[in-house]
Amino acid sequence: MTAQLNFQSNRINFSEFEHAFDQSLGQCLSSRLDELLKGKKIIFSSEDKNLVPVDGWGLRNIPYCTTPLTTIQPRMDNTTVCAMDSSTIQLAETEDGSLYGVKSGVVLSIGGHALIHFKIGPILFYLSEETIGHSQLDHRLAKLILIDSDFAKRLIRIRVERVIQMELSNNLSKSIILVDGSLKSSLFEEKKQNIKNVAENCLLKQNSMIGISKSSKLRILDRVSTPLAKIQGPAYMDVNLIIKSLVRNTVGDNLIAKFGNHNSPILRVDVVSCNSDKDEALGKLLANDSIACGYPETLRLAHHVSTFTYTEISCLRGHVLSNYDVIELASEDIRKTLLGSITV
Amino acid sequence: MKILSKNGNELIMLAMKTDIASKGDYLIIEDEKSKRKMIVQIYDEEYLSSQSLIEDIVKDEVVTASSIENLHDPLNIGNISKIIRDARVFRAKIRAAIDLSGKLSSDVTWLPSRVYSNVRRLRISELDMLIERRGVFPIPIGKARGDNEDFEVYAEDLDGKLNIITGKKESGKSHLSKILVKTLVQHGAFVIVFDLNNEYGGLAWNSDGSPSPIHEQIMVLEPGYGLRFSLAYCGKSAMYNMLKNALDMPSASLREFFRIWDYLENKQTLEVEAFGNAINTWNINELVRDALISRYHVIQSSRLFSNNRNEDGLIKFEDVISKKRKGTAIVISMGKATSIARRMIVELVLSKLIDLLEKVVIPPIFLFAEEAHLYVRDTYWEDIITRMRHFGIYTTFITNQPDAIGDGIYRQVDNIFLFNFTNDTDLDKISKVSLADNETIRSIVRTLPQRYCLSIGKVVCDLPIVVKTAPAEVLTLGETKKFFI
Numbered sequence: 001m002t003a004q005l006n007f008q009s010n011r012i013n014f015s016e017f018e019h020a021f022d023q024s025l026g027q028c029l030s031s032r033l034d035e036l037l038k039g040k041k042i043i044f045s046s047e048d049k050n051l052v053p054v055d056g057w058g059l060r061n062i063p064y065c066t067t068p069l070t071t072i073q074p075r076m077d078n079t080t081v082c083a084m085d086s087s088t089i090q091l092a093e094t095e096d097g098s099l100y101g102v103k104s105g106v107v108l109s110i111g112g113h114a115l116i117h118f119k120i121g122p123i124l125f126y127l128s129e130e131t132i133g134h135s136q137l138d139h140r141l142a143k144l145i146l147i148d149s150d151f152a153k154r155l156i157r158i159r160v161e162r163v164i165q166m167e168l169s170n171n172l173s174k175s176i177i178l179v180d181g182s183l184k185s186s187l188f189e190e191k192k193q194n195i196k197n198v199a200e201n202c203l204l205k206q207n208s209m210i211g212i213s214k215s216s217k218l219r220i221l222d223r224v225s226t227p228l229a230k231i232q233g234p235a236y237m238d239v240n241l242i243i244k245s246l247v248r249n250t251v252g253d254n255l256i257a258k259f260g261n262h263n264s265p266i267l268r269v270d271v272v273s274c275n276s277d278k279d280e281a282l283g284k285l286l287a288n289d290s291i292a293c294g295y296p297e298t299l300r301l302a303h304h305v306s307t308f309t310y311t312e313i314s315c316l317r318g319h320v321l322s323n324y325d326v327i328e329l330a331s332e333d334i335r336k337t338l339l340g341s342i343t344v
Numbered sequence: 345m346k347i348l349s350k351n352g353n354e355l356i357m358l359a360m361k362t363d364i365a366s367k368g369d370y371l372i373i374e375d376e377k378s379k380r381k382m383i384v385q386i387y388d389e390e391y392l393s394s395q396s397l398i399e400d401i402v403k404d405e406v407v408t409a410s411s412i413e414n415l416h417d418p419l420n421i422g423n424i425s426k427i428i429r430d431a432r433v434f435r436a437k438i439r440a441a442i443d444l445s446g447k448l449s450s451d452v453t454w455l456p457s458r459v460y461s462n463v464r465r466l467r468i469s470e471l472d473m474l475i476e477r478r479g480v481f482p483i484p485i486g487k488a489r490g491d492n493e494d495f496e497v498y499a500e501d502l503d504g505k506l507n508i509i510t511g512k513k514e515s516g517k518s519h520l521s522k523i524l525v526k527t528l529v530q531h532g533a534f535v536i537v538f539d540l541n542n543e544y545g546g547l548a549w550n551s552d553g554s555p556s557p558i559h560e561q562i563m564v565l566e567p568g569y570g571l572r573f574s575l576a577y578c579g580k581s582a583m584y585n586m587l588k589n590a591l592d593m594p595s596a597s598l599r600e601f602f603r604i605w606d607y608l609e610n611k612q613t614l615e616v617e618a619f620g621n622a623i624n625t626w627n628i629n630e631l632v633r634d635a636l637i638s639r640y641h642v643i644q645s646s647r648l649f650s651n652n653r654n655e656d657g658l659i660k661f662e663d664v665i666s667k668k669r670k671g672t673a674i675v676i677s678m679g680k681a682t683s684i685a686r687r688m689i690v691e692l693v694l695s696k697l698i699d700l701l702e703k704v705v706i707p708p709i710f711l712f713a714e715e716a717h718l719y720v721r722d723t724y725w726e727d728i729i730t731r732m733r734h735f736g737i738y739t740t741f742i743t744n745q746p747d748a749i750g751d752g753i754y755r756q757v758d759n760i761f762l763f764n765f766t767n768d769t770d771l772d773k774i775s776k777v778s779l780a781d782n783e784t785i786r787s788i789v790r791t792l793p794q795r796y797c798l799s800i801g802k803v804v805c806d807l808p809i810v811v812k813t814a815p816a817e818v819l820t821l822g823e824t825k826k827f828f829i
Contacts, residue, residue, distance in 0.1 A: 123418060309399075311397055
């Protein structure tokens with residue numbers, strides 16, 4: 001056995017192999033880390049977590065970016081703040097499709113106090129070639145959705161959110177509708193129920209719609225936000241130009257804002273408001289919602305209302321098994337089976 | 345209910361809120377595949393709990409506390425979720441199995457199927473049928489917990505047995521003891537009660553003041569009032585025991601005492617007063633005289649002995665028993681007696697009874713001893729549980745101090761009626777020496793309400809059963825005197 005191994009290894013020249021490896025890979029990906037990383041600030045990444053440095057990157061301001069900084073003054077009048085959020089999960093798979101659950105939360109508050117919340121769902125959707133046909137989606141997009149569950153979850157979430165947002169924008173007036181995430185058109189939207197229609201409704205009913213993103217993939221915003229990090233109180237910066245040049249289909253004014261004090265996070269905020277009066281919309285939000293850790297409490301509550309609990313997931317499984325005449329098959333974690341059970 | 349897991353000799357069962365069962369209840373697990381059955385007893389009940397479930401409950405509470413909740417839940421998942429949150433876990437001890445021929449078996453080495461087993465509550469009447477618990481002389485002591493079915497033990501299972509009734513103060517011990525005494529008498533048994541709180545006299549009367557069914561069969565004796573002996577009837581042996589064990593008389597003094605006894609017996613003047621005179625004139629060492637005089641005064645002040653051996657009303661147990669052929673309870677009220685007098689009474693009565701039983705003059709008797717540690721000397725316990733059983737004295741101890749009874753007695757005990765204990769020390773003591781397992785005792789007894797008891801031992805064929813004792817029909821005496829009421 002040992003002789004056989006020696007024979008095999010003698011046939012491979014490892015020094016040549018190493019040389020070829022370095023040369024080929026070095027052309028496209030640099031591994032000269034000592035030069036590249038020297039003096040850099042670093043935070044280590046963690047999968048499925050969105051980590052940001054506590055005190056920001058400490059980047060210098062971009063000299064050519066002269067975006068003015070505006071402080072937000074609370075506007076003391078009784079305006080209803082209505083926040084909504086939703087979440088989706090993939091509950092099960094069948095041989096030709098997948099079963100998804102969606103849950104939404106709508107919270108109404110006024111004068112800084114949450115008054116009432118609506119828990120909508122859990123509701124189940126089954127996506128298969130047959131059902132996706134009714135979704136008015138381009139057939140290639142529909143195929144993608146059937147292949148990739150992340151897209152499918154996004155489709156369901158956007159559709160459900162738009163329905164709720166349409167209802168809220170129709171039924172509320174002179175209120176603030178808070179949405180989790182940016183205000184952006186999506187390929188997954190239905191034609192009649194898209195973000196533009198929601199925004200239009202809002203303007204007709206004199207509502208403001210504010211989309212707040214907890215994180216942004218646009219790294220440029222980190223640099224732009226340096227002055228905002230230094231200011232003590234709530235303030236915002238208009239980043240319309242930057243955002244609109246990088247992202248298509250955004251709705252309303254694009255801002256980066258800080259709702260709390262010195263150490264509060266800087267958030268990307270999209271605002272649709274009457275007469276484009278961002279100051280008024282944000283001022284009313286500050287006055288009528290409780291801001292804890294730099295984030296509106298109403299939106300936080302909507303998030304908690306909309307997230308699935310372990311018990312709910314168990315209940316949904318039980319519901320599916322007992323109501324839809326399905327046959328549960330034994331399943332296994334293929335990664336665990338193939339790679340072993342050593343967890344590192 | 346479903347089986348979740350097995351741990352040692354216990355099964356862990358999953359139950360929903362609608363599954364009505366409580367601690368102490370029996371469950372029967374019927375394995376549809378193997379056709380075998382297993383009998384288990386619930387000894388503890390908990391919530392089905394996991395970290396995620398707790399997190400969910402906390403989250404929901406926070407959300408609902410923040411604002412008013414409105415639900416749109418088309419699949420009714422919220423309700424199912426509530427059912428899960430209320431799910432319970434029963435811990436049950438495996439007690440027995442039923443084999444393929446339908447007979448009770450102790451072979452519990454097999455495991456019932458988790459998938460194909462049906463679990464249901466077993467009624468006590470069904471359990472009785474399975475374990476073939478039956479008898480001729482029933483003693484209805486109350487109702488089985490949960491079923492509200494009448495529950496009875498059988499006098500045969502108390503016959504020739506050593507029993508203990510224990511529990512904390514005011515948990516219902518004396519109440520059960522009175523039920524046992526009353527029914528034993530109704531069945532024609534002869535019962536002697538050492539009544540420390542003068543409460544058993546109430547057995548002669550109903551709670552409404554009318555005479556009870558055993559009115560004529562209750563005989564209350566108090567020192568000086570009914571409980572009076574002649575020295576001749578007591579005899580040397582009983583007197584020796586009393587002087588030595590209750591009055592700690594030294595051997596030299598005992599010798600002189602019985603010399604005087606013989607002298608007076610020959611003169612046919614064996615009476616207490618004659619004893620006093622003889623002690624004063626007897627030619628003995630002065631120290632011995634002093635010892636005899638001091639004991640003489642104690643004997644006289646106890647009012648247990650008559651000065652006139654021909655006096656009417658002197659107690660003779662054999663006469664009482666022969667007159668009351670239908671059974672009787674001789675209640676020896678010691679509530680007003682001093683501690684020395686109590687010990688004297690117990691020594692005299694027990695010695696005399698042994699004497700009579702040895703000579704087969706009286707039939708076997710049941711002895712009920714309330715707080716016996718207060719008047720029975722330590723070395724006497726062993727006698728009670730070993731020798732006396734053979735003579736025909738079947739004792740029931742009633743105490744709220746389980747640690748006052750030695751381990752030796754517990755090891756000999758046949759039946760225990762356990763009322764509530766919350767004190768850990770008492771529970772420790774009982775659970776270490778009891779006939780049932782530690783977990784069952786600790787968990788069930790700690791949460792027993794007033795008047796509920798856990799019956800363990802021969803009376804329940806070694807399958808512990810929780811019983812709610814029947815309400816008092818007889819007059820309740822011996823209640824605590826209160827200042828404000």
